Amino acid sequence: MDKKLTKTTQIRLLIVDDHPVVRAGLSSMLGKQPGIKLVGAAASAQEALELLDRSAVDIVLLDLRMPKMNGIDALGAIKKLKTPPQVLILSSFEFEEEIYRAVQAGARGYLLKETSRDEIVAAIVAVHGGRQYFPPAIASRLADRTHRSNLSPRELEILEMLSRGFTNKEIGRAFGISRYTVRNHINNINQKLEVCDRTEAASVAMKQGIISISP
C-alpha cells in the first residue's frame, strides 16, 4: 500500500554522504524541489541505517566512497531492510568495476557528482518510478560487459600483490603456492584485462577501481 501512495505523494529522499559540502549542496538543490521531501542527510552508513529504521524513505542517494563502511557494503545493508528503499549511487569518479559491483548489489542508478540539478531530479523520479537510471556513457559500457574483467578471487589477490612490487616468487611464498602457478595466474590476468604485462595490469586495475587506491 505504501508503494501506491508514493506515486501520488512526495518522494521521500535520504542523502548519505560523508562530505559536508556535498550534503549541503544536495540539500539546497533538492530540498525545495516540488515532489521531493528531504527526510534527512546522513554523514555515514551507520547514521543512514539508524535513520532508515525510524523513518520511511523511498529513495536513498548514496555516496560510494566513504570511510569505515564503504558504499557497496552500505548498499548491502540497506537492501537487507524489511522495506528497502531504492538506491541511487552518487560518486565522484567513474570506475567501471565499482559501478558494476554497485549494480550487482542492487543499485538502481548511478550519478556522477558533476551531474546537473535537473538530471539528478530526473534520476530520482526515474528510479522512484521503477526504472533504472544510468548516464549514457555508463549504460553502454554496462551493456556490453563481455568486456568485463571477471577476475577470480585468487587472481584479485595476486593482482593486489603484484601492484605492490612483489615478484612471482614472493607472491608464491606469501600464498603458499608455486611461482609457476603465480605466473599462470598473472598471464590469465593480463589476458582478461587485455594488457601486455604486469605493470600495465596494475595501472589499468587502479584506473578501473579493481584494486584500491588508498593504502
Add this chain to the structure above:
Amino acid sequence: MDKKLTKTTQIRLLIVDDHPVVRAGLSSMLGKQPGIKLVGAAASAQEALELLDRSAVDIVLLDLRMPKMNGIDALGAIKKLKTPPQVLILSSFEFEEEIYRAVQAGARGYLLKETSRDEIVAAIVAVHGGRQYFPPAIASRLADRTHRSNLSPRELEILEMLSRGFTNKEIGRAFGISRYTVRNHINNINQKLEVCDRTEAASVAMKQGIISISP
C-alpha cells in the same frame, strides 16, 4: 588601499568548481556567513577568469580537478592577474604531489571536500589574513619533504610510458633514445620513489598523483 579595506569589510569570495552539487553546497554553506560575500560561482577556469576580470575578489576557492584547464594551470593564470586574489585549493583527494605543485604555484591553503563548514570558514579567514591554511596531516608532510619524489622531466615521461605497459625498447623508440638509457632512467626512478621495480613505481606514482589517473 584595497588590502586595508578588506580587513574591515566583507571577504569577497569566488567559488570555482565544475560540480553543480559542490557549487550549490559551498554557496549555501558560505553565502549567508557574516563576513563573507559570495561574488560568484564559476563552473570552469575560463568562467572564473572572466569573473575575476569584472569583479574584485579577495579569495578564490578553487577545485584542483577540472576538465579542460586543470586546477594548477588555472592557478597559474589567476596569479598572473594584476591584482591576484588569494587562492585556497579545494580537492577531493590527498595526492601529495598535487598538493605540492599547487603550493609551488601559489596556493595559500588546501582543503579536502570532507571539511566541515566551520573549518572552511576558518581557512578562508586565515588566508585572507595573510596566513596559510593546511590541515595538520598535510602540513606535516609538506614540512618534511626530504621524502619528495623530485623526478626530472625525462623521468616523468618515461614513468608515464612504463605505466602503460611499454617495454624499455619501445620507450626508447618512442623518445628516440637507447634502451640502455631508458633502463638507467627507470633505475633512477625506482631509487627516487623508493620502490623495487617498475610495477610498484607505476602504482606508487598513481597513488601519489605523480602520473594522472584518467586517460
Add this chain to the structure above:
DNA sequence: GCTTGCATGGTACAGATGTACTATTTGTTT
C-alpha cells in the same frame, strides 16, 4: 674552475617475466 645534476650510451651478468604448451585435481553446472 669545479662540482653537481641531467641525459646520454655502453658492457656483463643474474634473475624475473612472458609464451606455449601439458597435465592433475576439485567443485559446479548442466
Add this chain to the structure above:
DNA sequence: AAACAAATAGTACATCTGTACCATGCAAGC
C-alpha cells in the same frame, strides 16, 4: 555422467628487467 572453470604444477625457451659498473657531454650554480 559429462562439461566446465578454477587452481594447481610443471618444462622449455626467448626476452625483458634490474644491478653494477664505466664513460661522455652539457648546463647551472658556487
